[in-house]
Amino acid sequence: MRVTKKIKEEQIRILEQTYLGAKPALKFRNPFDLLIAVILSAQCTDKRVNVTTARLFAKAPTPAAIVALGLPQLEEEIRDCGLFRNKAKNIMATCVTLCEQYGGEVPEDYDALLKFPGVGRKTANVVTSIAFHRPAIAVDTHVFRVANRLHLAVGETPLAVERGLQRAIPKEKWSDAHHWLIWHGRRVCKARRPLCEACPLAPVCPSAGHAE
DNA sequence: ATCCCGAGGG
DNA sequence: CCCTCTGGAT
Numbered sequence: 001m002r003v004t005k006k007i008k009e010e011q012i013r014i015l016e017q018t019y020l021g022a023k024p025a026l027k028f029r030n031p032f033d034l035l036i037a038v039i040l041s042a043q044c045t046d047k048r049v050n051v052t053t054a055r056l057f058a059k060a061p062t063p064a065a066i067v068a069l070g071l072p073q074l075e076e077e078i079r080d081c082g083l084f085r086n087k088a089k090n091i092m093a094t095c096v097t098l099c100e101q102y103g104g105e106v107p108e109d110y111d112a113l114l115k116f117p118g119v120g121r122k123t124a125n126v127v128t129s130i131a132f133h134r135p136a137i138a139v140d141t142h143v144f145r146v147a148n149r150l151h152l153a154v155g156e157t158p159l160a161v162e163r164g165l166q167r168a169i170p171k172e173k174w175s176d177a178h179h180w181l182i183w184h185g186r187r188v189c190k191a192r193r194p195l196c197e198a199c200p201l202a203p204v205c206p207s208a209g210h211a212e
Numbered sequence: 213a214t215c216c217c218g219a220g221g222g
Numbered sequence: 223c224c225c226t227c228t229g230g231a232t
Contacts (some may be wrong), residue, residue, distance in 0.1 A: 025217070042218040043228070049217095082228035086219080120219050140217040181219055191215075215232085222225080 001206040008168050010204050011040055011178070017056035018200050019180040020064075024130055026050065031106035031131035032089050032098075033057060036066075038123045039091055044081040052081050063095035063104050090118025121158065129175040137165045137174045142185025149189060149207040 001007075025046035028034040033053065037041035041049045056077045060066045066074060075088040094116045098104055106127070107113065113124040137143070139158040143165075147153040153164025169177045188195045202208040 038217080039219095041216090043214060043230095045231070048230070080229060082216090083218085083226095084228065088229055090219085118219065122218060123215055126217080133228075138217075141215095142217060178217095186217080216230090217223100218227105222223100222227090 001204075003204075003206055007204050010151055011152055011201055012117075012169060012173070014200050014204065015110070015177065015180040015184060016047055016173070019183050022176075022179040022183045024126075024179060025182075026126075028131075030051070032063065032129060034131045035094070035106055035113075035119070035123070035127050038126050039118045040078060040081045043083055048081055052078055063098040066091065066095045067099060087118065090116075093117045094119070106131070109189070110136075121162070125162075125178075129178065130140060133175075135171045135174040137162055137169070137178050139165070140182065141191075142189075143178065143181040145191060146181045146185045146189045149194075149205065150201065151206050 003011075010096070015118065026034065026037045026041065027050055028037050036056075037049050037053050040052060050104065056066075059077070060069045069077070071088060071092050074092055075084050078084050078088055078091070081087065097116060098106065098184050106199045108128075109126055110124055113119055113127060115123070122138045122140050125136040128134050129136040139147075139162045144158055147161050147165055148155070152168055155161040155164055184201075188199050189201075196202050196205075196208045199205070199208065
């Protein structure tokens with residue numbers, strides 16, 4: 001199947017219809033809370049991130065409070081999210097910079113976000129689109145896989161796929177489309193055994209029935 | 213065993 | 223490009 005502009009539009013229409021009302025798994029809107037939650041979310045379920053951050057923010061709700069907590073205590077607080085040494089070090093350094101250079105507020109500037117340790121394109125895009133309500137498509141493993149299988153955006157790197165999705169999807173739908181693709185990747189278009197039989201996109205998917 | 217809404221470093 | 227970091231869920 002050759003995926004034309006027309007077919008891509010149909011794919012987007014079905015995604016929108018199927019995942020209407022799909023919400024971010026991480027429940028935060030506040031920029032700081034969201035930033036920390038997304039840093040914690042690597043290789044960890046969103047449920048656990050929500051539990052862990054709730055506990056953490058009850059004790060240390062601000063960058064200054066997390067700095068005051070100290071690294072060993074922070075490691076202990078986030079231990080059950082995995083990768084805790086890296087994450088604690090990154091969160092601590094991020095909070096220090098937030099206090100020293102940004103008056104304790106998360107900056108809206110995309111390049112400024114990217115400079116924080118532990119913040120890559122994916123995290124910066126999530127914060128940009130969810131917390132600051134600006135158009136961005138975060139490409140994680142799900143979005144990457146689904147976009148490639150659909151040929152909605154084909155690319156070998158997350159950045160290439162991000163650019164492709166930006167071209168294929170109207171700007172005002174970028175934030176929502178990110179969630180459609182994530183939920184579709186988690187529930188239907190799974191990495192190992194995709195549920196093509198039950199997939200509403202199968203008629204417009206070039207990989208239907210023979211995804212790896 | 214294998215997979216998680218990654219990022220940094222080599 | 224590859225590797226490492228981590229615990230929990232399935």
